[in-house]
Amino acid sequence: MEKKSKVNGVTANGTWDSKYGTMYKFEVSFENGDVGEYNSKTQDQTKFVEGQEVDYSITSREYNGNTFYTIKPVQQQSFGGGYKKDPETDKKIARMSVLKVAGDLVINGDIQLHDLTKIATFLEHYVNTGEDSMSKLYDARIKEVKDQLPF
Numbered sequence: 384m385e386k387k388s389k390v391n392g393v394t395a396n397g398t399w400d401s402k403y404g405t406m407y408k409f410e411v412s413f414e415n416g417d418v419g420e421y422n423s424k425t426q427d428q429t430k431f432v433e434g435q436e437v438d439y440s441i442t443s444r445e446y447n448g449n450t451f452y453t454i455k456p457v458q459q460q461s462f463g464g465g466y467k468k469d470p471e472t473d474k475k476i477a478r479m480s481v482l483k484v485a486g487d488l489v490i491n492g493d494i495q496l497h498d499l500t501k502i503a504t505f506l507e508h509y510v511n512t513g514e515d516s517m518s519k520l521y522d523a524r525i526k527e528v529k530d531q532l533p534f
Contacts, residue, residue, distance in 0.1 A: 388413035389436045411454050419452030430456040481506035
């Protein structure tokens with residue numbers, strides 16, 4: 384269960400050997416009353432710092448008639464092996480995709496090469512905003528033509 388609370392205290396509580404090496408145990412208590420064990424690969428863990436509000440998950444397990452609680456930090460979504468995602472990444476992906484589509488239109492003979500970036504820009508705008516700018520232009524041109532008709 385995911386929760387959010389301020390850390391009241393962190394107490395080192397021994398070590399144990401895992402397949403990943405030595406793990407350091409900490410008892411973590413929160414302002415909301417939750418208490419549990421957090422296991423860290425490092426002796427100087429920084430995930431739970433007294434006085435800081437954190438997002439965490441808490442799970443329980445039964446062992447020999449006792450209930451034990453395990454605390455884990457909620458990982459912020461990251462991409463590429465822990466690197467934060469560049470906010471421009473989605474725009475770049477959309478730009479590459481629409482450029483590919485526009486290139487296919489040139490290859491198929493549906494548009495001329497000199498129109499490739501115009502079509503790609505139109506498609507990119509549609510992908511990013513959902514706004515069909517060509518319809519607006521078309522509607523404006525139809526209105527202009529109708530206004531010029533004598534009837």
